[in-house]
Amino acid sequence: MKHFSELTSSATRIVDAAEGLIQHLGYNGFSYEDIAVQVGIRKPSVHHHFATKAELGAVVVQRYTHRFREALLRIEGTVIHAPNQLRAYVDLFAKTYAQDGRLCVCGILGAESESLPEEIRGEIHRFFEINIVWLSAVIEKGLSAGTLKSSRSASELAGALLALLEGSMLVGRGLKGGFDLRAAADVLISSMT
Numbered sequence: 001m002k003h004f005s006e007l008t009s010s011a012t013r014i015v016d017a018a019e020g021l022i023q024h025l026g027y028n029g030f031s032y033e034d035i036a037v038q039v040g041i042r043k044p045s046v047h048h049h050f051a052t053k054a055e056l057g058a059v060v061v062q063r064y065t066h067r068f069r070e071a072l073l074r075i076e077g078t079v080i081h082a083p084n085q086l087r088a089y090v091d092l093f094a095k096t097y098a099q100d101g102r103l104c105v106c107g108i109l110g111a112e113s114e115s116l117p118e119e120i121r122g123e124i125h126r127f128f129e130i131n132i133v134w135l136s137a138v139i140e141k142g143l144s145a146g147t148l149k150s151s152r153s154a155s156e157l158a159g160a161l162l163a164l165l166e167g168s169m170l171v172g173r174g175l176k177g178g179f180d181l182r183a184a185a186d187v188l189i190s191s192m193t
Contacts, residue, residue, distance in 0.1 A: 002055065004063035011049040013039050019060050023102040026112050027057055027120070054117035057109075061123035064105040065130065068092070072134050082142025083193050086161065089135065090185040093165045097181055101173050107166040132158050139192075148192045161188055 007015060017038040021030035032053065036043040050056035075088045096102050106127040113121050135158030142148030150157055164185055172179035 002050070002059055004059050004066065007059070008049070010041070010045070014041075014046055014049055014056070015060055015063060018056050019064065019105060020102070022057070022060060022105055022108060023096075024100075026108050027053075027116055028112060054119055057116070058119040058123050061105060061109065061120060061127065065123065065127040068127065069130055072130075082138050082145065082147045083189060085138045086135075086142075086189050087186075089138075089161075090165065090182055090189070093169065093185075094181050097169050097172060103169045103173065104166060107169060110166070111170075128162070131162050135161060142192070150192050157188075157192065161185065164188055 002011075004015065014035055017035045018030070021034060021038070032043050032046045035046050039046075046056075050059070071092055072089070075085050079085045079088045093104060096104060106124045109116060109120065109124050110128070113124060116124075132155065136154045139148060139154040139157050143150065143154060152160075165181065168179060168181040168184045172181060
């Protein structure tokens with residue numbers, strides 16, 4: 001399988017198109033023909049770069065996870081207190097959703113996971129695991145420092161926040177944008193401060 005860091009500029013354009021299509025339609029909602037039209041190439045050229053849709057999907061998730069992980073590291077390096085780190089985390093989802101109702105790549109793929117190839121499911125699992133571990137560490141530090149308080153464990157709170165954000169994006173789409181993701185997340189974060 002290809003690694004996202006090895007992509008040519010043409011392959012990167014294909015991955016960009018696939019990511020956008022996944023965020024709007026899901027994995028099962030687009031074809032190589034859709035990508036070819038969007039990128040302005042012929043369908044065989046898409047196959048030249050990605051022999052299978054499963055390979056393409058796995059690279060999309062791999063790259064998305066990498067970018068998300070970099071964003072988490074930026075939060076750690078620039079935001080001091082746990083409540084503010086959690087709000088910066090919420091902003092990652094809010095900014096994604098603000099782009100024409102785009103969903104988190106792994107959120108929409110998680111909903112489709114039973115029908116996805118194993119290599120994509122593995123990458124989705126990795127994304128969620130990275131997020132739960134990071135959130136748990138932030139919450140644990142906040143609980144220890146006294147900037148957060150709760151009778152729940154850090155891992156329970158981490159799972160609740162991640163589920164709330166992924167679910168908020170879906171509810172927002174169902175309500176055609178009439179849902180405030182940040183306000184929903186603030187209910188949970190405020191209950192910990």
